[in-house]
Amino acid sequence: MVLKEKSRGETNKKDPSPLKETESAVEEKDTDGLDSTSRETDIASLEAALEAEKDRFIRLSAEFDNYRKRKQREIDEFKKFANEMVFKQFLPVVDNLERAMASAENNQDIETLLKGVKLTHKEILKVFQDFNVKPVQAENQLFDPSFHQAVTQKETNEVPENTVTDVLQTGYLLHDRLIRPAMVVVSKSTGNDTDKPEEK
Numbered sequence: 549m550v551l552k553e554k555s556r557g558e559t560n561k562k563d564p565s566p567l568k569e570t571e572s573a574v575e576e577k578d579t580d581g582l583d584s585t586s587r588e589t590d591i592a593s594l595e596a597a598l599e600a601e602k603d604r605f606i607r608l609s610a611e612f613d614n615y616r617k618r619k620q621r622e623i624d625e626f627k628k629f630a631n632e633m634v635f636k637q638f639l640p641v642v643d644n645l646e647r648a649m650a651s652a653e654n655n656q657d658i659e660t661l662l663k664g665v666k667l668t669h670k671e672i673l674k675v676f677q678d679f680n681v682k683p684v685q686a687e688n689q690l691f692d693p694s695f696h697q698a699v700t701q702k703e704t705n706e707v708p709e710n711t712v713t714d715v716l717q718t719g720y721l722l723h724d725r726l727i728r729p730a731m732v733v734v735s736k737s738t739g740n741d742t743d744k745p746e747e748k
Contacts, residue, residue: 684719
C-alpha cells in the first residue's frame, strides 16, 4: 500500500492537472494578443506621423514655389525700371542738346553753339558724379595697365619713360570698378640724354 501511494504521488508531480495547462495556455494566448495589438497601434501611429510629414512637405514645397515666383517677378520688375533714375537725369541733357542744335540752325554764331555744347558736357559730368562715375586720372601719370590702355608710344625725353603724354579717350570708374580704361599715348625714351629735362 505504501508503495502504491508513493507511486501515485510521484505520478501527480510529473503530470500537472489539465486545469493548470489550460490556464497557462490562456495566459500565453492573452500575452500574444496584447503584443499583436501593441504592434498594430505602433504601426498605425507611424503611418499617421508619416502622412502628417507628407502633408507638411507638400505645403512647404508649395509655399517655396510661390515665394520663388514672387521673387522672380520682383527681380524682373527691378530690371525693367532699374535705370529709370539715370534716364530721368539725362532728359535735361537731351533738352540742352536739342536747344544747341536749334540755335546752330538759326544762328551761325559758333561761340553760342560752343557755349551750349560745353553746358551740355558739364551736365553730363554732373549726372556721372551723382552716380559715382569718375574719370580715370591718366595724363602725366605713370602708365598703369590696370587703368590705361596704350594705343601708341611717343618718343620724348621731356617726361620720364612710360609716362602718359596724351589721353585719346577718357576712361571711367563706377565707384572703384573700372568700366572703361583710358586710351593713352605712352612716352618712350629717345636714347638721347641731351634732351632730358634738368633735374632740380
